[in-house]
Amino acid sequence: MSLLKVEKLSKEFGGVHAVEDLTFTVETGHIHSIIGPNGAGKTTLFNLITGVYTPSSGRVLFQDRLVSGMKPYELAALGMSRTFQNLQIFFNMQAIENVMVGHHLHLDRRFLPSLLRLPQVTRRDRECRDYCAGLMEFVGLGKYLDADAASMPYGALKRLEIARALAAQPKMLLLDEPAAGLNATESREIDEVIKKVASSGVTVVLVEHDMKMVMGISDQITALDYGRKLAEGTPAEVRANPEVVSAYLGTNG
Amino acid sequence: ADPIKIGSILSVTGPASFLGEPEKKTLEMYVERINKEGGVLGRKVELVVYDDGGAGEKASTFTKRLIESDKVDLLIGGSTTATTMAALPLAERNEVPFISLAGAVVIVEPVKKWVFKTPHTDKMAAEKVFSDMKKRGITKIGMISEDAGFGKSGRDQSLLVVKSYGIEVVADEIYSPKDPDVTAQLTKIKNAPGVQAVFNFGFGQGPAIVTKNFKQLGIAVPLYQSHGVASKDYIKLAGDATEGVRLPAAGLVVPDQLPATDPQKPVVTAFKKDYEAAFKSDVSTFAGHAYDGLQIALAAINRARSTDKAKVRDEIEKTSGYVGTGGLVSMSPTDHMGLSPSAFHMVEIRKGDWVLSN
Amino acid sequence: MNLMTARTGGLAALAIVVAVAPVGFSNSYFYDVGVNAMFNAIVCVGLNLLIGYAGQISLGHAGFFALGAYGSGILTERYGVPAIVALTLSAAVVGILAFAVARPILKLKGHYLAMATLGIGIIIHIVLKTEAGITGGPDGMSLGNFKMLGFTIKGDQMWYWVTGVLLIFAVWLSLNLIESPVGRALRAVHGSEVGAEVVGVDTSSYKVLVFVVSAVFASVVGSLFAHKNGFITPDIGSFFGSVHFVTMVVLGGMASVYGAVVGAVILTLLPQLLAVVEQYEAMILGVIMMGTMIFMPKGLLPSLMIKLKSREAGR
Amino acid sequence: MFAAFLQYLFSGLTSGAIYALAGLGFAIIYNASHVINFAQGEFIMIGGMATATMVAAGVPLYLAIPLAMVASMLVGVAMEKFAVEPARNADVVTIIIITIGASIFMRGAAQIIWDKEFHSLPAFSGETPIAVMGATLMPQSLWVIGVAAVVIVGLWYFFNRTMFGKAMLGTSHNRLAAQLVGVAVKKVLLASFALSALLGAVGGIVVTPITFTNYEAGIMLGLKGFSAAVLGGLGNGTGAIVGGLIVGIAEAMASGYLSSAYKDAIAFIIILFVLFFMPSGLFGKRGTDRV
Amino acid sequence: MEMGMLLEISGLTSHYGRIQALKGIDVQVAEGELVALVGANGAGKTTLLRCISGVQGVTGGTIKFAGQDITRMAPEKRVGLGICQSPEGRQVFGPMSVEDNLRLGAYRRQGPDVKADMDRMYEMFPILHKKRDLPAGTLSGGQQQMLAIARALMGNPRVLLLDEPSMGLAPLLVAEIFRTIQALKDQGTTIFLVEQNAYAALAIADRGYVLETGAVVLTDQGSRLLNDDKVKEAYLGL
Numbered sequence A: 001m002s003l004l005k006v007e008k009l010s011k012e013f014g015g016v017h018a019v020e021d022l023t024f025t026v027e028t029g030h031i032h033s034i035i036g037p038n039g040a041g042k043t044t045l046f047n048l049i050t051g052v053y054t055p056s057s058g059r060v061l062f063q064d065r066l067v068s069g070m071k072p073y074e075l076a077a078l079g080m081s082r083t084f085q086n087l088q089i090f091f092n093m094q095a096i097e098n099v100m101v102g103h104h105l106h107l108d109r110r111f112l113p114s115l116l117r118l119p120q121v122t123r124r125d126r127e128c129r130d131y132c133a134g135l136m137e138f139v140g141l142g143k144y145l146d147a148d149a150a151s152m153p154y155g156a157l158k159r160l161e162i163a164r165a166l167a168a169q170p171k172m173l174l175l176d177e178p179a180a181g182l183n184a185t186e187s188r189e190i191d192e193v194i195k196k197v198a199s200s201g202v203t204v205v206l207v208e209h210d211m212k213m214v215m216g217i218s219d220q221i222t223a224l225d226y227g228r229k230l231a232e233g234t235p236a237e238v239r240a241n242p243e244v245v246s247a248y249l250g251t252n253g
Numbered sequence B: 001a002d003p004i005k006i007g008s009i010l011s012v013t014g015p016a017s018f019l020g021e022p023e024k025k026t027l028e029m030y031v032e033r034i035n036k037e038g039g040v041l042g043r044k045v046e047l048v049v050y051d052d053g054g055a056g057e058k059a060s061t062f063t064k065r066l067i068e069s070d071k072v073d074l075l076i077g078g079s080t081t082a083t084t085m086a087a088l089p090l091a092e093r094n095e096v097p098f099i100s101l102a103g104a105v106v107i108v109e110p111v112k113k114w115v116f117k118t119p120h121t122d123k124m125a126a127e128k129v130f131s132d133m134k135k136r137g138i139t140k141i142g143m144i145s146e147d148a149g150f151g152k153s154g155r156d157q158s159l160l161v162v163k164s165y166g167i168e169v170v171a172d173e174i175y176s177p178k179d180p181d182v183t184a185q186l187t188k189i190k191n192a193p194g195v196q197a198v199f200n201f202g203f204g205q206g207p208a209i210v211t212k213n214f215k216q217l218g219i220a221v222p223l224y225q226s227h228g229v230a231s232k233d234y235i236k237l238a239g240d241a242t243e244g245v246r247l248p249a250a251g252l253v254v255p256d257q258l259p260a261t262d263p264q265k266p267v268v269t270a271f272k273k274d275y276e277a278a279f280k281s282d283v284s285t286f287a288g289h290a291y292d293g294l295q296i297a298l299a300a301i302n303r304a305r306s307t308d309k310a311k312v313r314d315e316i317e318k319t320s321g322y323v324g325t326g327g328l329v330s331m332s333p334t335d336h337m338g339l340s341p342s343a344f345h346m347v348e349i350r351k352g353d354w355v356l357s358n
Numbered sequence C: 001m002n003l004m005t006a007r008t009g010g011l012a013a014l015a016i017v018v019a020v021a022p023v024g025f026s027n028s029y030f031y032d033v034g035v036n037a038m039f040n041a042i043v044c045v046g047l048n049l050l051i052g053y054a055g056q057i058s059l060g061h062a063g064f065f066a067l068g069a070y071g072s073g074i075l076t077e078r079y080g081v082p083a084i085v086a087l088t089l090s091a092a093v094v095g096i097l098a099f100a101v102a103r104p105i106l107k108l109k110g111h112y113l114a115m116a117t118l119g120i121g122i123i124i125h126i127v128l129k130t131e132a133g134i135t136g137g138p139d140g141m142s143l144g145n146f147k148m149l150g151f152t153i154k155g156d157q158m159w160y161w162v163t164g165v166l167l168i169f170a171v172w173l174s175l176n177l178i179e180s181p182v183g184r185a186l187r188a189v190h191g192s193e194v195g196a197e198v199v200g201v202d203t204s205s206y207k208v209l210v211f212v213v214s215a216v217f218a219s220v221v222g223s224l225f226a227h228k229n230g231f232i233t234p235d236i237g238s239f240f241g242s243v244h245f246v247t248m249v250v251l252g253g254m255a256s257v258y259g260a261v262v263g264a265v266i267l268t269l270l271p272q273l274l275a276v277v278e279q280y281e282a283m284i285l286g287v288i289m290m291g292t293m294i295f296m297p298k299g300l301l302p303s304l305m306i307k308l309k310s311r312e313a314g315r
Numbered sequence D: 001m002f003a004a005f006l007q008y009l010f011s012g013l014t015s016g017a018i019y020a021l022a023g024l025g026f027a028i029i030y031n032a033s034h035v036i037n038f039a040q041g042e043f044i045m046i047g048g049m050a051t052a053t054m055v056a057a058g059v060p061l062y063l064a065i066p067l068a069m070v071a072s073m074l075v076g077v078a079m080e081k082f083a084v085e086p087a088r089n090a091d092v093v094t095i096i097i098i099t100i101g102a103s104i105f106m107r108g109a110a111q112i113i114w115d116k117e118f119h120s121l122p123a124f125s126g127e128t129p130i131a132v133m134g135a136t137l138m139p140q141s142l143w144v145i146g147v148a149a150v151v152i153v154g155l156w157y158f159f160n161r162t163m164f165g166k167a168m169l170g171t172s173h174n175r176l177a178a179q180l181v182g183v184a185v186k187k188v189l190l191a192s193f194a195l196s197a198l199l200g201a202v203g204g205i206v207v208t209p210i211t212f213t214n215y216e217a218g219i220m221l222g223l224k225g226f227s228a229a230v231l232g233g234l235g236n237g238t239g240a241i242v243g244g245l246i247v248g249i250a251e252a253m254a255s256g257y258l259s260s261a262y263k264d265a266i267a268f269i270i271i272l273f274v275l276f277f278m279p280s281g282l283f284g285k286r287g288t289d290r291v
Numbered sequence E: 001m002e003m004g005m006l007l008e009i010s011g012l013t014s015h016y017g018r019i020q021a022l023k024g025i026d027v028q029v030a031e032g033e034l035v036a037l038v039g040a041n042g043a044g045k046t047t048l049l050r051c052i053s054g055v056q057g058v059t060g061g062t063i064k065f066a067g068q069d070i071t072r073m074a075p076e077k078r079v080g081l082g083i084c085q086s087p088e089g090r091q092v093f094g095p096m097s098v099e100d101n102l103r104l105g106a107y108r109r110q111g112p113d114v115k116a117d118m119d120r121m122y123e124m125f126p127i128l129h130k131k132r133d134l135p136a137g138t139l140s141g142g143q144q145q146m147l148a149i150a151r152a153l154m155g156n157p158r159v160l161l162l163d164e165p166s167m168g169l170a171p172l173l174v175a176e177i178f179r180t181i182q183a184l185k186d187q188g189t190t191i192f193l194v195e196q197n198a199y200a201a202l203a204i205a206d207r208g209y210v211l212e213t214g215a216v217v218l219t220d221q222g223s224r225l226l227n228d229d230k231v232k233e234a235y236l237g238l
Ligand SMILES: Nc1ncnc2c1ncn2[C@@H]1O[C@H](COP(=O)(O)OP(=O)(O)OP(=O)(O)O)[C@@H](O)[C@H]1O
Pocket: A013, A016, A017, A018, A036, A037, A038, A039, A040, A041, A042, A043, A044, A045, A085, D290, E138, E139, E140, E141, E142, E143, E168
């Protein structure tokens, strides 16, 4: 069954067709990678799927429900969650609080009980903190449990975004270059994280230029160029596609 | 002996600073002089001034401070109606005599036991202007007033009394004290059918801008101002455009032109001389209000032979025939200002100077 | 655990300060200043939720304060409505007004938001000044004591204790809120709106919520202030009033509940202290403001905390 | 009736040009640091007060003007050096509060150095109104409009055609990056305050014959200038001019045709309305931040 | 040290508040050399580069450039000496056009060759030419990375500091960037390269340093480091 359907999706910025007439589907439980040269439209696609941008035309279906035009927070409630290529960290908060915000939808967030600090609110919140600490360990941020987000190095912030997205307990997780800023060894750690997430039943949509990661963990790959679909298939198929090789991978990719 | 303590809240800074500033200078100058001359009742006079910046809330807190902490015997001040009104309930509740320096008639009507005032009311100014207009056969006028306290209250009083002079207000415009240009409002007045004169209520730079814009538009009817412009600064700012402007003012602005028989003549002449010698700037009627307030207060203390607040209050109320810069003052249990309309003179500006016009 | 003690400790410390301060009060003028300081503190605690936590500036809150004051004034004086009902009604109206303007306004960012809120404040101020028939115009209006259930709050001392309790209550509410998921979401809005949105935070609703809450705080205090002072002028709603509130929040420390209290108290006391230096008052006040921000850029309280912490760690 | 309309328009142009000139002063510091300098109005006041008092003391106008400009610039430089620079790593809001402190300080100092009275200057080209189809305009208004026009061209050239101007813009967008390409950000900030103060002084001098000046004159000019600058789009010279003229003309038309009591409110309603549809003002840069 | 050292860092320490990020770093880069710096997240690589450019406070030790002590020199003066950096996180001037970004890269230089250099950059990254009038903030992540590198090159560096230049670049371009770095080195530019793509970096580097929690733990020739077991395990994912 397909969890996400993108149909004839287009987005234009004053003449630039960042995404053009794009159609593809993501199967439930898959790790589905989107690859393509710089400026191919991958991030724009993410922004369209998650409601950060509204499409110029075309539509997005999530669980067979039309979702284009919905706000990001509504989509989050439906089970979408993502990370950003340009970090969107809450630098005014602690690392763990960043993750706790990720768990927002699963907490008692009614105004009055919060204002009056009713016991159930505080209890749930304490549990949330423990849960989020666990997530931080999971993505390899164990030593940053007490850190302020503003004091963390770049690579750690990338992981923090993953933890925050996971805390939302999504059905579908979209990761925009999670391995950027990580070295090969660190990337392999993220491989493991993604695989574990996927095996727990979460569908993962991955944008990444680290071909070792992409080819190693993807079930399906869609390659874009100039906003259009260039190729689609299993890693082996895509890797062998001559157009993908010449536009993106290069001969030694 | 303990000094006699006079407390004063004045708008020394803020939009009404050109009221509060001369008022403060005046009080300080005369208190110093009186102390040099031995004080009152053999006691020194001590003056405590707080600047309320023109804000009612500050005036209220500072009045409390004067009463509670500084334990003053008497209050002078409230440069504006708003600050006076804010301070007034405290004077009443704590039973401290309070002489206000502000214009609006609400301060003393209805009469409040502990509250008095020295300046002419805006109502008197309006009546003076309207009777002058009536004399000259004017029946239709345009009003323009500023939207701050003095102008607003003046406008309201004017509208209340204007009918009884057989005058109709055919245009009624407002400006903000800091507007750079009011030709739009004046054009509207100019185009109102049958306007025979224009009356402006306001103080500060507003009336000067009104005057200049009036000249710019070449409006051919007389321009009347209120007593709010009765200071040389107005003429300096608006320059030639003031030629022919008429306004009600206290004798203080024209001491030399008062007839020798006028009892005010020596008082205002002396005050003007003292003030201008001390501060090298032109005297204004606002300074005079403070002078009158201080004199009335000290005279009452003298008569009461003590600073007992109730006795002083009673003596202030009995003030009679005091010749001040604002006019002859005779108070009574029903009149806590005690100025008669005759205290106002109609003056006209000619060649940059005040000319008595009746 | 740690949080619990910091929390109760803070509240207890505040309660002690409020309770002990009057030892140094020799007459009702001191109580009066104390009450004003606490009034401002409550407004700032509310405003800090908006500015410090949610990161949205407002240069119009004095307008809401004034609406509360005039709402109470008009309802009690002209229509004989009981004070508590007038206060509640005014707060409700202010809340509705804030709600109505919030959505379009809070789309704006930074200085544009500042401008829009400034505009709202100024419009409120102009209406209060102009509609003299109802408000008394620039010369202000008088109103009576706060009577409730046959009980009258009057006199500076009684006001002091009532306001003190209210302040502690306001601080308690504010602490509750920011330590809850709602408060965390507000801070996240400050950090990154998109970041918050994609994990399910409805950022615009939260911004509206906190705007309304802070406006209601201001309105309620405005009502109390009006009764306590007995006389109000439209100038309490002026642009300066709004700037003053913001200055208190920033000076005391943004995103610090107690910082807002400290900022409010200091900026209320300063003019009283500086009154004796007369014409130098403005210059000294300016220097103090600049100096505080230069040497404690995060605001008084947070900066002091950081210094204390690093000293402790240094040992 | 056309004459009346024209007169309202002239009235609006006069006020509007004054607001525009005040608004332009915000652009430079904003473009260097994204800080709104709340003391900008005080620079205007200093320019006006210094010139007026010097002229009153007998200094010829042609000497008083440059002296006042230099004085104002020195104040701007001192403000940057002693109040803003030491807090350079602080938040924008913190620096804005510093500028508020500075404005209070300057007003306090002005009232001591000079006085609390209003001062004026003679109009540069006489006081004879220029009549146009039944309406009149004072020559000084043309001076204000002319100076504003020159300033906007100057600003445009500075920010679009000079490397220093671009470096200033770059500093405001990304201070770290500016340092890394070799921009002396301290000097840029210093220069921005000096230039803003200079511009403020020029504005103060040309408007004083119309509005007069006193130690508090900067408050209103700063407020209206800020409104003009935001309405037009912060940092944009054309925007400040258009914004100022819109505010001025809206006030005049409102006085003429609606209600003079509510003219300020009407101007602000227009500003709010514009911002609802154009959240970065009329000519402001749209956000370009990507995620 | 001996002649020929362009950049000499000794005993360098730096703090963020109480946290010590650099704990006495000794690094030398000779004129014309390509030196790579590798390390895990949080090792202090970025901090070190920022110290060299003067935008991060130094609490101890010295930095010498061409024999001159620049430890306390203002950042803009260092750019004037030819120390140019392409920073972590790209840090483009978002609302300004791509072309203005490049121009500002040459802020410290004058003369006609600026134009020529700009053309070279456009040749190297044709997409930048295509987008030269657009705000840099609208570029894709990888495009911004290209811009950041190009902007640093516009400064005509004597020593080029690159903080993870390959981040976010497509594989084809990664290869291209490393070729460019190689070419720059061949033309005589001294390069100090921080890279997470440690394999590629060490492969072209003359020498390399391995940084761990703020201290240099290993230094050797690039090729030798590539074969170091510890390096392999910790940084090469092998
Ligand atoms: N807001 C915008 N305004 C103008 N152009 C835009 C905007 N957003 C994206 N673009 C353009 O659309 C194209 C696609 O950008 P996008 O960020 O989606 O690329 P990408 O595939 O994620 O690239 P990368 O791998 O470098 O991150 C680019 O050419 C970019 O310049």
